[in-house]
Amino acid sequence: MADWVLTATTIYCDAVDDEVTLLVYKDGTLKCTGYDKYRKPSKETAREIKIRSRQSGKKLDCTGLQCHRLAQYRDKSLVD
Numbered sequence: 001m002a003d004w005v006l007t008a009t010t011i012y013c014d015a016v017d018d019e020v021t022l023l024v025y026k027d028g029t030l031k032c033t034g035y036d037k038y039r040k041p042s043k044e045t046a047r048e049i050k051i052r053s054r055q056s057g058k059k060l061d062c063t064g065l066q067c068h069r070l071a072q073y074r075d076k077s078l079v080d
Contacts (some may be wrong), residue, residue, distance in 0.1 A: 008079045013069065017052045017060050022070055024077045038042045038062035 008023045013034055020034030037045060039062045053060045 009073060009075075011069065015060065015067070015069075016049070017059065018057055018064055022073045024074045030065060032065070032067065032070055032076055033065060034062055070073060 005026050006023060008021055013020045013032075014017075016034050016038045018034065018038075018074050020032050020037075023031040023033075025031075039051065040058075041049060049060050063068045
């Protein structure tokens, strides 16, 4: 396994139409900054999501920690 403690990258997440940062810790645990912001959004964030959803023509919704983007980044990080 790589000799590191944490790796992170910022990606565009089409599920929420925003940039989020994905974090992978040495033990394989995952975190996405978008999860806290979009899974249980504040009233202001919920309003923004509704507007962006209408503009894009699709429902925007965070898929949570089962997100395929997290798994792909974790798998790539643990291999590199």
